[in-house]
Amino acid sequence: MAVAVRKFDAVIVGAGGAGLRAAIQLSEAGLRTAVISKVFPTRSHTVAAQGGVAASLGNSEEDHWHWHMYDTVKGSDWLGDQDAIEFMCRKANEVVIELEHYGMPFDRLDNGRIYQRPFGGHMSNFGEKPVARSCAAADRTGHAMLHALYQRNIKANTHFFTEWMALDLIRDEDGDVLGVTALEMETGEVVAFHARATIFATGGAGRIYHSSTNAFINTGDGLGMAARAGIPLEDMEFWQFHPTGVAGAGVLITEGVRGEGGILRNAQGERFMERYAPNAKDLASRDVVSRAMVTEINEGRGCGPNKDFVLLDITHLKPETIMKRLPGIHEISLRFAGVDPIRAPIPVVPTCHFQMGGIPINYRGQVVAPKSGSPEVPVPGFYAAGECSCSSVHGANRLGTNSLLELLVFGKSAGETAVNDLRMGRREHKPLPKEAIDRTLARLSRLENQKDGADVHETRLAMQRVMQKHAGVFRFKDLLEEGVTEIMKVADQVKMAQINDKSRVFNTARIEALELDNLIEVAKATMVSAEARKESRGAHVRDDAPDTPEHPDGRDDDNWIKHTLWYSEGNRLDYKPVHLDPLTVESFPPKKRSY
Amino acid sequence: METRTVQFRIYRYDPDKDAKPWMQDIALELESTDRKLLDAIVKLKAKDDSIAFRRSCREGVCGSDAMNINGKNGLACLTDVDDLKQPIVLRPLPGLPVIRDLIVDMTQFFNQYHSIKPYLVNHDPLPERERLQSPEDRDELDGLYECILCACCSTACPSFWWNPDKFVGPAGLLAAYRFIADTRDQTTSERLDNLEDPYRLFRCHTIMNCVDVCPKGLNPTKAIGKIKDMMMRRAV
Numbered sequence: 001m002a003v004a005v006r007k008f009d010a011v012i013v014g015a016g017g018a019g020l021r022a023a024i025q026l027s028e029a030g031l032r033t034a035v036i037s038k039v040f041p042t043r044s045h046t047v048a049a050q051g052g053v054a055a056s057l058g059n060s061e062e063d064h065w066h067w068h069m070y071d072t073v074k075g076s077d078w079l080g081d082q083d084a085i086e087f088m089c090r091k092a093n094e095v096v097i098e099l100e101h102y103g104m105p106f107d108r109l110d111n112g113r114i115y116q117r118p119f120g121g122h123m124s125n126f127g128e129k130p131v132a133r134s135c136a137a138a139d140r141t142g143h144a145m146l147h148a149l150y151q152r153n154i155k156a157n158t159h160f161f162t163e164w165m166a167l168d169l170i171r172d173e174d175g176d177v178l179g180v181t182a183l184e185m186e187t188g189e190v191v192a193f194h195a196r197a198t199i200f201a202t203g204g205a206g207r208i209y210h211s212s213t214n215a216f217i218n219t220g221d222g223l224g225m226a227a228r229a230g231i232p233l234e235d236m237e238f239w240q241f242h243p244t245g246v247a248g249a250g251v252l253i254t255e256g257v258r259g260e261g262g263i264l265r266n267a268q269g270e271r272f273m274e275r276y277a278p279n280a281k282d283l284a285s286r287d288v289v290s291r292a293m294v295t296e297i298n299e300g301r302g303c304g305p306n307k308d309f310v311l312l313d314i315t316h317l318k319p320e321t322i323m324k325r326l327p328g329i330h331e332i333s334l335r336f337a338g339v340d341p342i343r344a345p346i347p348v349v350p351t352c353h354f355q356m357g358g359i360p361i362n363y364r365g366q367v368v369a370p371k372s373g374s375p376e377v378p379v380p381g382f383y384a385a386g387e388c389s390c391s392s393v394h395g396a397n398r399l400g401t402n403s404l405l406e407l408l409v410f411g412k413s414a415g416e417t418a419v420n421d422l423r424m425g426r427r428e429h430k431p432l433p434k435e436a437i438d439r440t441l442a443r444l445s446r447l448e449n450q451k452d453g454a455d456v457h458e459t460r461l462a463m464q465r466v467m468q469k470h471a472g473v474f475r476f477k478d479l480l481e482e483g484v485t486e487i488m489k490v491a492d493q494v495k496m497a498q499i500n501d502k503s504r505v506f507n508t509a510r511i512e513a514l515e516l517d518n519l520i521e522v523a524k525a526t527m528v529s530a531e532a533r534k535e536s537r538g539a540h541v542r543d544d545a546p547d548t549p550e551h552p553d554g555r556d557d558d559n560w561i562k563h564t565l566w567y568s569e570g571n572r573l574d575y576k577p578v579h580l581d582p583l584t585v586e587s588f589p590p591k592k593r594s595y
Numbered sequence: 596m597e598t599r600t601v602q603f604r605i606y607r608y609d610p611d612k613d614a615k616p617w618m619q620d621i622a623l624e625l626e627s628t629d630r631k632l633l634d635a636i637v638k639l640k641a642k643d644d645s646i647a648f649r650r651s652c653r654e655g656v657c658g659s660d661a662m663n664i665n666g667k668n669g670l671a672c673l674t675d676v677d678d679l680k681q682p683i684v685l686r687p688l689p690g691l692p693v694i695r696d697l698i699v700d701m702t703q704f705f706n707q708y709h710s711i712k713p714y715l716v717n718h719d720p721l722p723e724r725e726r727l728q729s730p731e732d733r734d735e736l737d738g739l740y741e742c743i744l745c746a747c748c749s750t751a752c753p754s755f756w757w758n759p760d761k762f763v764g765p766a767g768l769l770a771a772y773r774f775i776a777d778t779r780d781q782t783t784s785e786r787l788d789n790l791e792d793p794y795r796l797f798r799c800h801t802i803m804n805c806v807d808v809c810p811k812g813l814n815p816t817k818a819i820g821k822i823k824d825m826m827m828r829r830a831v
Contacts, residue, residue, distance in 0.1 A: 039649075040705070042744055043657040057725075100725040103715030103779065105733065105740045112727030137740075143656055144740060151714040186694055215651040248628060251654045332654065335673055457641040501645035503611040506695040509644035 003181070003437050004191045007429060008034040008159075010418055011179055011195040013166040013222060016044035017142070017407035018386025018414075019201030020149035021095075022365075025415025026197075027156035031422060034193055036161045036182050038217055038511070041150045045203055045215040046407065049142025050328060051119060051256030052134030053099075053404035055092035059113040060132045065089040067124055068133065070588055072402060075121045075285050076395025077538035077553075078561060078590040079235070081579035084363040084391040088402075088409045095408035096135050104148040106137050107325075117259040117325070121285040121399040121595070130283050134401040139254050139328040145404060164191075165511055166221060167443070169198070169229040169382075170436045177367075177382035178430055180225065181440040185511065188504030190444070192437055196427040197381055197418040200226065200359060200367075201411065204387035205522040209352035210464035213245050213252040222388040224518025226359045227525065228439065231369055231379065232565035232574065234390040235357035236522065237530035238539045240398055241473045243289040245351025247309035249336040253329055253348060255400040258282040260325050262314040264293065265345065266301040272310075277595035284595035287397040287539045290350035294473045297349075304347065311345035350473050355522075356398055356539065357529075358390035360565070365389075365414025370565070375576035381427055383418050385410035392563065395578075396538020447513055453498030456513045463490045463516075463523050471530050475542040480531040487520075487527045488571075494520045525566040532573055535560040552592035561590065597627045601635060602682035605646065609695050616693070618684075625676065632679070633660055633671040647696040655810060658745035661688055662697050668747040668808040688746055690756040703759040704746045704766070711763060711771040711789065716782045732778040739773035739818060741811050742766060748805035748815055754798040761794035765805035765815035768796065772818035775825070787826055796822060 010026050012019045015037035026033040037044065056063040069089040073080055100106060100114060107115035116132040124131035137144035153160075166180045170192065179195040205220025206212040227233055243264070244253040258264070264282055266272050276292040277284035284292075293310050302308050314322060319342045322330055326341075333341045360368050361384050362376060371377035386407040393406055421427050470483025494516055501509040536545040536554030545554035565574040580587050601623050608616035621639060629635055633653055640646050649659040653672045660671040663686040665679055676683070691699040717726070749755045749764035763771065771790060774780045790796040796819065805815040 039651055039657070039659065040701070040744070043651050043659050045652065045657075047656050047743075048652050048654065097723075097725055101715075101717075101721055103774075103777070105736045105777075106725070108728050108730045108733045110730060112729055114725050140656075140741060143743070147740070154709055154712075155714040215657065216653065217651045249630075328656075336654070456644070499644055503609050503645070503695075505610050506647050506698050508640075508647050512644075 005194050005432065006034070006191055007194045008032045009195065009422055010034070010197040010199065011036060011193045012199045012201060013180060014044070014201035014203060014386070014388070015041035015160065016201060016203050016386060017046035017146060017149060017404065018411035019199070020146070020153055021408050021411025022199050022201060022385055022415035023158045024149070024152050024156055025412055025419055027153065027158040029419045031419065032159070034159050034161055036164045036166050036180070036193065038163065038165050040162050041160065042146055044146060045218055046142045046146040048215065048252065049145070049404055050139040050252060050254035051259065052117060052136035052141045052401045053096055053145065053408070054119070054122060054133050054399070054401035055096040055135055055405065056089070056133060057093055057096065057114060057116065057135065059109055059116050061124070063124060063131055063133055065092065066585065067126060067131070068092065068122070070126045071122050072393060072399055073588045074127065074593055075397055075399040077397055077555065077593060078395065078557070079392065079537060079563070079578060080395030081392050082582040082587055083579045084393050086582040086585060087363040088393050088405060091409045092405050095405070095412060099145060099148060099408065102148045102152045104137065105144050106135055117256055118283060119259050119400045120255050120283045120289065121280070122401070123280070130280060134256065134259060136256065139256050139326045142404060165514065166225065167514060168440045169225045170432065171229050172430055172433045174380070176380040176430060178432055178436070181437050185506050188507060190437070190440060192432065194429060194432055196422055196429055197383060199414050199418060200384040200388055201386045202388045204355040205519060206352050206355065208463060208467050208519050208523045208526065210468040211245070211250050212352040213242055213250055214352070219515035219519050220388070220522040221515065221518045222384065223359060224521040227521040227568035230567070230569060231359060231367065232567050233357060233525045234360040235392060235529070235564050236355070236525035236566055237533050237564060238356035238396050239352060239471070239526065240286055240354040240356060240539055241290045241350040242353035243286055243293055243350050244312055244348040246332065246336045247347040247349045250351050251332055251336045252353070253312060253332065253346060255286070257312060257314060257326060257329055260314070260321060261317055262312055264289070265311045265313050266296045267303045267307065268301060272296050272301070280595035285397055286400060288595055290473050291541065293350055309347040309349045312348045313345040314341050315343060315345060354398055354403060355387060356390070356392070356394040356396065358388050359384045361385070361389045361391050361410070363391055363413065364417045365410050366417060370574060370576065383414040385414040396540060443514070443517065447499060447510065448502060450496060450498040453496035454493040456497050456499060456509065456516055459490060459493045459497055460516055460519065462493070463487065463520060466490060467523055467526065471526055475530060475540065477542060477544045480542070483527045484531050487523050491520050491524055521568055524568070524571065528571060528573065529564045529566050533560065533564065557590050598624050601625050601676060603639065604682045604684045606686040607696055608693055609645070620682065630675055631672055632664065632674040632676050632683070635676050636671055647698050649698055656743055658743035661745040661747045662686065663688055668751045670745060670747070670810045673810050688750040690750045690759065701746060704749055704764070707749070707763045707767040708744065708770060711767050711786070713770045713774065715774065715777065715780050717779055718781055726779050728778055735776045736773060738813055739769060739776060742769055742813060743811060745810065747808045747810060751804040751808045753802060754800060758794055758798060762798040763790065763795050765799070765819065768799070768822065769813065769815040769818045772822050775822065787822070787829065790822060791826065796826070
C-alpha cells in the first residue's frame with residue numbers, strides 16, 4: 001500500500017488547549033504547522049473545564065507565585081518536580097494576561113480586572129487560608145478559553161487537519177521522532193506527516209475507567225503512540241477522582257461551586273469535611289475530599305436509597321450568585337441530576353477525572369527518556385504538553401485550576417522550544433525510514449482481516465470494569481495484584497479485537513478499535529505502576545500503607561520519592577529521581593499534609 | 596433492573612455501500628439508567644457498529660452530537676429519551692451534505708463562521724496587565740460567547756438552506772455580534788462593512804427557528820436585530 005507523505009515544519013497532534021496554545025507559537029513564528037485533531041478544535045475536552053485557571057494576579061486580595069508554588073508542591077504530595085512547578089507558577093500571570101489579550105471573556109471585578117475565586121488547595125501565605133486565585137469566565141472557563149485559543153489560531157492561519165486521527169509515532173534508528181502516521185476519517189486514507197518537530201497534546205485517557213467525567217474522545221492516543229514507540233510513561237498510577245461528579249451520570253460539577261461557598265453534606269446533613277480538613281474544609285485538596293466522601297459512604301452515611309452518594313449544597317447561596325457565577329452548573333444539575341440547585345442539593349460521587357502522569361517532559365516541553373545511564377535525555381524532535389504529558393507539576397495529586405494553567409504554560413513552552421530548535425537549524429527533515437509506516441499498516445491490516453475476535457465495545461467495557469474495581473479511590477494490595485492479571489487478560493483480547501464494519505468512509509467503528517489500542521496501553525501502565533508503588537501518596541492510597549507515626553499518611557519518603565516509568569515493551573518498570581530543587585528558590589522539604 | 600423497549604427509525608447512508616439513503620427501523624432495550632438519547636445511540640452502536648455519528652463530551656458543551664430528532668434539531672446528549680414520541684426518528688442536520696448516516700459535512704457552516712473574522716482586534720499597544728472591562732460591559736457578552744458551534748440553528752434556518760454560501764447564518768452572526776459587543780474590540784465599523792450585503796446579514800427574515808432550537812438557550816435573532824439596528828443607524 002502506497003502512503004502519501006506530507007511535509008511540515010511542525011506537526012501538532014491534538015487541538016485542545018495545549019495543542020492550540022503551541023500552535024499559536026509556531027504559526028506566529030511563520031513555521032508551516034499542521035494541527036491534527038480527531039474532532040473540530042472547539043470540541044476538544046478543554047471545552048468542558050469549568051472553574052477557572054490559576055494565576056496569582058492578586059486582583060481581589062494579596063497573592064504571590066511563591067505561595068502558589070508551595071500549594072502545588074504540597075498538593076502534589078512532594079512528588080511534583082519543583083523546577084517545573086516554579087516555572088509554571090511564575091509564568092501563570094503572563095499566560096493568563098495573554099489569553100485576555102486574545103479576547104477571552106473573563107468575568108470582571110468592579111475595578112475592571114479579571115474576576116478570581118477561591119479553589120481547593122489554593123491558599124495564601126504558605127497554607128494559611130484560602131485565597132481567590134482562580135481566574136474564571138462564569139463556570140465555563142474551559143469553553144471560553146478553548147474558543148479564544150481557536151480564534152487566535154484562525155487569525156494566525158494555522159493549518160488544521162480536522163477529523164484526522166494520528167495512529168503511530170514515526171522514529172528512525174537513532175530514536176529521533178520524524179512525525180506521525182494519521183488516518184483521514186472522511187476518506188479512510190492514511191498519510192504520513194513528516195515533520196522537523198512533533199508535538200503531542202492529545203489529552204488524557206480518563207475513558208480507561210467505567211465512570212469518568214471525561215469525553216468519549218479521551219482515549220490516551222498520544223500515550224498509546226508513545227508507548228508503542230518505546231517511550232516510557234511516567235507516574236501512571238496517579239489518577240485524580242474529582243469529588244463532585246453527578247451521581248449516576250458522571251458529569252462534572254466544578255469545584256468552583258465550593259469556591260463560591262458550596263458545602264458537602266452526608267445523610268445526616270452534617271458538613272463532614274470539618275472533621276477531615278478543619279482548616280480548608282470543603283476546599284481541601286481533591287484527593288483528600290474524595291477519600292472523605294468515600295469514607296462517609298463506606299461507613300453508612302451516604303444518601304439515597306442505596307446510600308451511595310453525598311450531597312453538594314448551595315441552597316444557602318443567593319439565587320443571583322448561582323445564576324451569575326454558576327449558570328452552567330444550574331443547567332447541568334437540572335438536566336443530569338433532575339435537581340434545581342437553588343432549591344435542593346445535588347447528588348455527587350467521586351468520579352475519575354484527570355491523569356497526573358503521562359509522557360515524560362521537562363519544563364521546556366521536550367520529551368525526555370532515560371538513555372545511557374542518564375534519566376532524562378531529550379528525544380530529538382519530540383515535544384509534549386497538557387494532560388498527555390508529565391512535567392511533573394501535579395505529582396501525585398493535581399490542584400483544581402492547575403490543569404488549564406498547565407496547558408497554557410507548557411503549550412507555550414513546548415511551542416517556544418520547538419521554534420528555537422527549528423530556527424537554530426538544529427532540526428532538519430531527516431529521511432523517513434522505509435519501515436516508517438509498517439506498524440500502522442500492520443495494525444490496520446490486522447483489524448481488516450480479524451476473524452472470531454473480541455467485540456470492541458465489550459472488550460472496552462471489560463477494561464473499564466477492571467480499572468474501576470482494581471484501581472479506584474482506595475486501593476487494596478490483593479485487588480491490585482489481581483488487577484494486573486485481569487488487565488493483561490483484557491490486553492490479550494484487545495490484540496484480537498474485531499469490527500464488523502469495513503467501510504472506508506467515516507468508519508467510527510474502526511476509530512474506536514484503534515482508540516482501544518491506546519486505552520489498553522494506559523490501563524496496563526496504570527495497573528502495573530499502581531501495584532508496584534508500595535506506599536500511599538496523593539491520589540494513590542493503599543490499605544497496606546496506612547497512616548502511622550513513622551509514615552505519615554502512609555507515605556514512605558525514604559524509598560518512594562521517585563517517579564515511576566513504565567515501558568510497554570516487556571511490561572516493565574523503571575524509576576527516576578524527583579526534582580526537589582526549584583529553579584531559583586529554596587526547596588520545600590516534605591512534611592505531613594494537612595488542610 | 597427495569598428495562599423498556601424503544602423504537603427508532605434512523606437515516607442510513609454509507610456511500611461505500613448504498614446507492615441512496617434509507618431508513619432503518621430498530622427496537623432497542625434500554626435500562627432505567629439510559630436516560631439520554633445519546634446513551635441510547637451509543638447502545639445501538641454496540642449492537643451494530645456500522646451506525647455513524649459524532650459525539651464527545653456527552654454534556655452539551657462540545658457541540659458534536661447535533662442531529663435532527665423527530666423533526667427538530669437538537670443535541671442527543673441533552674435530550675431525554677422518554678420525552679420523545681416513538682418511533683424516534685433520527686436524521687442528519689438538514690441542509691448540509693451528508694457524509695455518512697448522521698454525519699454531515701460542516702464545511703460551509705464553518706466557512707461562514709470564519710468569514711466574520713471571529714477574533715478580537717485591538718490595535719493599541721499591549722498593556723502589561725489585562726485590558727480593563729467593567730462588569731456591565733462584560734455582561735454584554737452573556738448570551739453570545741456561550742455558543743458551541745453545534746449548527747442546530749443555522750441548519751434550522753430556511754435562509755441558510757437556500758444560501759449557505761452567501762448567508763452567514765445565525766451562528767456566524769451571533770459570533771459577529773459577540774465581537775461587535777466587546778468593548779475591547781476596535782473594528783466595529785469593519786465588521787459592519789463585512790456584513791453590508793444583500794445576503795450576508797439581510798437574508799435573516801426573523802423566522803426565529805434558530806432561537807427555537809438552540810440547545811444553549813441563546814438568541815441569535817436578537818443579536819442579528821442589534822446588528823441590523825447598528826447598520827441602519829450608521830446609514831442615516
